[in-house]
Amino acid sequence: MRGAPTLLEVYNSLSGRKEEFWPLEDRVVRMYVCGITPYDVGHLGHARVFVFFDTVRRYFEFNAYRVRHVQNITDVDDDMVRVSQRLGLTIAELTERNQQLYLQEMDALNVQRPDLFPKASEHIDGMIALVQALLRSGHAYGVDGYVFFDTATTPRFGALAGHDREGLRHVRNDSMPQEPEELKRDALDFLLWQPSEQAGAAFDSPWGRGRPGWHIECSAMVHAALGDRIDIHGGGSDLRYPHHDSEIVQSECATGAAPYVSLWMHIGTELLEGVKMSKSLGNLVKVSELLVRGHTPDGIRLYLLGTPYREQQDFSPAALSQWEQRAATLARAAAAAGGPPDRLRVQPLRNEFTAAMDDGFDTPRAIAALLRIADGVERQRLAGETAVPALLELAGVLGLRLGREG
RNA sequence: GGCCACGUAGCCAAGUGGUAAGGCAGAGGUCUGCAAAACCUCCAUCGUGGGUUCGAUUCCCACCGUGGCCUCCA
Missing domain, CATH: 1.10.730.10 (Isoleucyl-tRNA Synthetase; Domain 1)
Incomplete structure (x- = not known):
């Protein structure tokens, strides 16, 4: 069952072409946007994403749709741990501080607040439930307190990246992510859960004290806030792979509902003088600075x-x-x-x-x-x-x- | 190597199957005691090579160049 098609035609990152937009439910749009990791202030690249999806929402509302807009806050993350320790703050304090700055900037830009702003730390139970479902169905395996997604169990992995499994192996990979490769069955497998004792980033689980992997949070929050399947999932294009590809296989294998997302939308990167604007490079233009100017x-x-x-x-x-x-x-x-x-x-x-x-x-x-x-x-x-x-x-x-x- | 884009005047940039908006800079002019401001005027055949077409900058193919993503990142 699905709603009537709109007049909209939108490019879907998954299919690589424009498609008619069909909401799952008539007159309702379920939209999830990957939000911020509040370890630092945002910049124009973030603003671009949120202003754009705010505009998408406004246009649907203009056309008499009800938009259920959810945007997460990643407050369980390596950078959160690192920065909070350096500043002598708890993770909750660091989150609060940067979230307020973020909201001030977005309010100034007339970005409507999402209906829900879930935090990863508030959805640990949901993540554990998803990981358990994946273990039960044989899509995940545990080793020494770690749990990995077994990418060999689904042909869908790499769909957004535009590769099959063999293609993914040829993806250039200069710097290794901080995952214990030796514990994996396959180099393409990714982390669902890992041991951790860091204050504010350690939670009890069936696999011992630890914290979630890098992708499972969005699956859990989408599931909790909007259901097994949603209409639109958006974010910066740098999240396309591996983050969103991982989300697809996690969610679809855990719930059995597919497609997880009807329409994937990825926003182009913001550059400064031809170089990608990013926190790690420090070449940032901040909204608050522009307003002051x-x-x-x-x-x-x-x-x-x-x-x-x-x-x-x-x-x-x-x-x-x-x-x-x-x-x-x-x-x-x-x-x-x-x-x-x-x-x-x-x-x-x-x-x-x-x-x-x-x-x-x-x-x-x-x-x-x-x-x-x-x-x-x-x-x-x-x-x-x-x-x-x-x-x-x-x-x-x-x-x-x-x-x-x- | 794969994927996604881009390549229009000195710079930024819009756009269209029938000979190309706008902005900045520059040149000239009106005005002004001079200057500034304001206003007016001038300044491009659209990366290269093919193809489709009566006709392409606009569609298709190839190539070259640039950038992004493919690794934490929105």
């Missing part, structure tokens, strides 16, 4: 939505400034009187906006339609009484305020 939430949102979401985006001050000018244009038009009554000539531009969004969330094209409405209002070719409300409504779908509160 006088940039506006609308300008930043327009910038982030001004590149097709699947493409990488290269930040530069000049590019952002250009979007600030456009934000000012839109705000000016929103406050303008416009021309005389015109029999709804704004309608073709409305249609262009929705056609763009229906075409795989083509936000750059949608923005172009908005700018054309603004231009029409300013040149008095569109009637203020119809075009200005249309402008405000459609801009709102992109999360733009246009100088208005709220």
Whole structure:
């Protein structure tokens, strides 16, 4: 059973092509977005992901869908342990501190809060249950307090990466992850549970005191919050493999429900002067800094939505400034009187906006339609009484305020 | 090696099967005591080679180049 198809066609990372979007349940969209690991402050790359999925949500809501939006917080993680120890904080304190900073930035950017913000540490039981199910069904095996997923038991592993098992072996791998390779049956197997005694990151389990592996948390939280199968799973493109591929096999093998996710959406990387923005490199542009420098939430949102979401985006001050000018244009038009009554000539531009969004969330094209409405209002070719409300409504779908509160 | 993108003027960048928005920089001009600001004007045949077509920058193929992911990372 599934709901009626929308007019939407969206690129699915799993199939590698555009597909009609069919929600599992009519008029409802179950959407899970991989969120932050709060060991440090975020940057524009994070903001891009969350602004984009906020826009996806707003567009579904604009089309009278109910969106069940869940975004996790990874508070059980090696970096969390390391940073909390260095700062002399508990993991809970570190989480709270960075989560608040994150929320302040997202609030400033007019990102609606997800319905649920589950923390990994609150779903340990669910993870253990999934691991037990995998052990029972023979998809996992335990060794010396470790539990590994047995990738030989499913042909699906590597589907997102675009490889079969043999192909995965040829994937370049310069630096080894911190997994005890010698305990694995196969190098492709991945960790579900590991021994741990670190304060704040150690939990009782059937396999002894320990903590979960790197991928199982999302499966558990999706399961708990949204069910065995969901409509949309999103995140940065750097999570595609191995994180999301691992999630697929874990979840499908544990629950028997497939496909785990109908539509996989991956957001292109944010670059700074041609180099990927990442915490490890330290080449970060932070939202809070941009705001302090006088940039506006609308300008930043327009910038982030001004590149097709699947493409990488290269930040530069000049590019952002250009979007600030456009934000000012839109705000000016929103406050303008416009021309005389015109029999709804704004309608073709409305249609262009929705056609763009229906075409795989083509936000750059949608923005172009908005700018054309603004231009029409300013040149008095569109009637203020119809075009200005249309402008405000459609801009709102992109999360733009246009100088208005709220 | 695989996957995903990109390659448009000095720079950033939009876009379209019928000879290409905009912004920055630059040049000229209006204005001004000078300058600034503002405004006006000027400045590209779209990586290379093929193919499809009456016609391609726009579709297809190949190639070259760039970047990202494939390893904790949004």
